[in-house]
Amino acid sequence: MDALTLDGNAAAGVLQEVFAAEMTAAAGTCDGCGAVEALGAVRLYTGAGIVLRCPHCEDVLLKVVTDGGRIWIDLRGLRTLELSA
């Protein structure tokens, strides 16, 4: 973690596109440590896609990679996601 580390707020646009819903206020439960955080508040790493990591145990919560035509989503690290209905 350094001064350039972003958080899930900066992934709002990508998540909105993938899930067709506002996701930064959604509460995610980390499958690694059980901590619950809004996706906006967790760590964001960007490269070929986006990776969200738990700020408590650093486990990967969610990965999204897009190539323009297709989207790959890996949700293994999230036990649950809770959104306002």
Place this chain on the structure above:
Amino acid sequence: MRPETERVKTVLLDVDGWQGHRAGQHVDVRLTAEDGYQAQRSYSIASAAEDARLELTVERLDDGEVSPYLTDELRAGDAIEIRGPVGGYFVWDPTVEGSVLLVGGGSGIVPLMAMARERASDGSRVPTRLLYSARTWEDVIFRDELEQLAAAPDGFEVVYTLTRSQPPGWDGYSRRVDRDLLAEVAPPTDELAQAFVCGPTPFVEAVAEALVGLGHEPQRIKTERFGPTGG
């Protein structure tokens, strides 16, 4: 285009069909080069929903891919691709009663400014205190407007801390935001309803941790790790 400080400019955009936004939300700006290479960054909206134009206040990062284009190359009349508004976590909820604390470090002031502008434009009297940490007085963005907002008798206060150098006769704070400083500036735990903290990651982590240490409920503290955003 409006210059704010040496490194910061505000880009004013006319957006067809803009449906308004909530204070604290962002837009994603996407630039596409002639060879098809694309770069995308997220920028906080600085303007209030009622303002005529969408304003993005951008700090120029020398090695950035997007911010130097926005601050140096963009000209009036140019078109850029944006997506938004997006975000629903770091947003001001004007219906919540109780005191509000805004804590901004550097260009982390931008989404907090949207909240201050929204508050003023709504005629809200919710007690709101902005703690703004900048390196020098010259680095303070929105200086004149913040002075005007603070002068109105509607419960909005601004507290500055200048961490690197201070102008002659400076009577504000001159140290990093720490627990002692927050103990002096933050409302009591039973009055604080919402806190918004935005700035570089170490700043945000230190402030959020100190607020929790002072007894404020973590759920009331919203954070955004912002600038410099590699942009």
